[in-house]
Amino acid sequence: MSSMERFQTDLPFSFHDWEELAQQELDPGAFGYIQSGSGNETTLRHNEQAFEKWSIIPRVLADVSAQDPTVKLFSREHQVPILLAPVGFQGIVHPEGERASASSASENGFPFITSTVSSVSIEGIAKLMNDVPYYFQLYWPNDHDVAVSFIKRAEQAQYAGIVVTVDTPFLGWRERDLSNHYFPMQTGAGIENFVSDQVFQAKYNSDQSLTKADFIKTIQSILFKQNLTWRQIEWLKEQTQLPIILKGVLHPEDARRAAALGVDGLIVSNHGGRQLDGVISGLDALPEIVTAVGNELTILMDGGVRRGADIIKALALGADAVLLGRPYVYGLVKGQRGVTAVLTNLKKDFVTGLAISGVTSPSELNSAIIKRLG
Numbered sequence: 001m002s003s004m005e006r007f008q009t010d011l012p013f014s015f016h017d018w019e020e021l022a023q024q025e026l027d028p029g030a031f032g033y034i035q036s037g038s039g040n041e042t043t044l045r046h047n048e049q050a051f052e053k054w055s056i057i058p059r060v061l062a063d064v065s066a067q068d069p070t071v072k073l074f075s076r077e078h079q080v081p082i083l084l085a086p087v088g089f090q091g092i093v094h095p096e097g098e099r100a101s102a103s104s105a106s107e108n109g110f111p112f113i114t115s116t117v118s119s120v121s122i123e124g125i126a127k128l129m130n131d132v133p134y135y136f137q138l139y140w141p142n143d144h145d146v147a148v149s150f151i152k153r154a155e156q157a158q159y160a161g162i163v164v165t166v167d168t169p170f171l172g173w174r175e176r177d178l179s180n181h182y183f184p185m186q187t188g189a190g191i192e193n194f195v196s197d198q199v200f201q202a203k204y205n206s207d208q209s210l211t212k213a214d215f216i217k218t219i220q221s222i223l224f225k226q227n228l229t230w231r232q233i234e235w236l237k238e239q240t241q242l243p244i245i246l247k248g249v250l251h252p253e254d255a256r257r258a259a260a261l262g263v264d265g266l267i268v269s270n271h272g273g274r275q276l277d278g279v280i281s282g283l284d285a286l287p288e289i290v291t292a293v294g295n296e297l298t299i300l301m302d303g304g305v306r307r308g309a310d311i312i313k314a315l316a317l318g319a320d321a322v323l324l325g326r327p328y329v330y331g332l333v334k335g336q337r338g339v340t341a342v343l344t345n346l347k348k349d350f351v352t353g354l355a356i357s358g359v360t361s362p363s364e365l366n367s368a369i370i371k372r373l374g
């Protein structure tokens, strides 16, 4: 078999070709919801542009014949330093939704993060994951009992950690969705964790009389806890043995506060440019956070990761791993096979990039092989 035959050549390779394909395949509301950012989309653009400001200065004549892309995160082996970011409502992209993306992640050794608003339940996704760490992303509900129930369910289903998203007290100002009158939950996607939650059902739908529209309204009314503070993080630390990872930290002072509370990891992230337009990109925020707390906790980043070289740059700047959002979601328009094409190509691009940079494993990457030119 020639090396080219190993690739799915009927599917796109580049992010931009995948994006174009997704635009053709999806209805405009769903595509706009996935692709767009908040406000003027300045932060969305900066997320990708931030990577262009850095250049890799490769080392040569190193023996790079054997590559090992594995990393240890939260005391567990991960086959690649690339996690599938929590992305809600994947049922709007493909009927198989998260079933397809989680199965692909599992088959190809990529860790998966289940969103609170996924179209497949916490337990349903856990059943698909073989020997690959999987994490639960918590939108902390404004109902303590439901929050506790989600956390317990994640523990029972053997999730590897709780990712608490802390950048979403309110949804960002997303003009594309407003113009399209598009609200993903109204399609019926993304409610499975509530449908399958006994506590939620007992409190809000005990006689099963809620219409679907009212069920969705009830979810919306408790989905985000606007008065979530460090107190709840401290409380969570006492409740669970699972690693706690805060997603959406950009300020080094918040990173220090998280470290002082004994949080296990941070995801340096602006939520893919979907929350406050004008905020710093994850990559630009990364170095100061690494300086502040990189020795104390695990640092992940996301936003604009599109290629192997982007991953090399993020790791060289001190991230332990990166998250991938839109790229795999675009792959999902072609179901599990599409996600697999995106993931396996990205892994090949990354591993080849490591070798051409003169290193054989992520642990060898550091700021000596990267220079800011932009």
Ligand SMILES: Cc1cc2nc3c(=O)[nH]c(=O)nc-3n(C[C@H](O)[C@H](O)[C@H](O)COP(=O)(O)O)c2cc1C
Pocket: 033, 034, 035, 047, 085, 086, 087, 088, 115, 116, 117, 137, 165, 247, 269, 270, 271, 272, 273, 274, 302, 303, 304, 305, 323, 324, 325, 326, 327
């Ligand atoms: C369609 C879509 C839905 C998302 N849903 C969630 C979610 O449910 N929870 C969450 O913490 N982040 C969510 N995110 C943000 C991603 O986890 C991630 O931070 C972001 O997509 C990374 O940027 P990238 O798309 O440029 O890779 C979502 C992003 C997109 C594009």
Ligand SMILES: CCCCCCC(=O)C(=O)O
Pocket: 088, 117, 171, 185, 220, 223, 271, 274
């Ligand atoms: C009211 C439902 C919105 C859930 C937010 C999902 C998300 O994180 C995103 O769209 O971004």
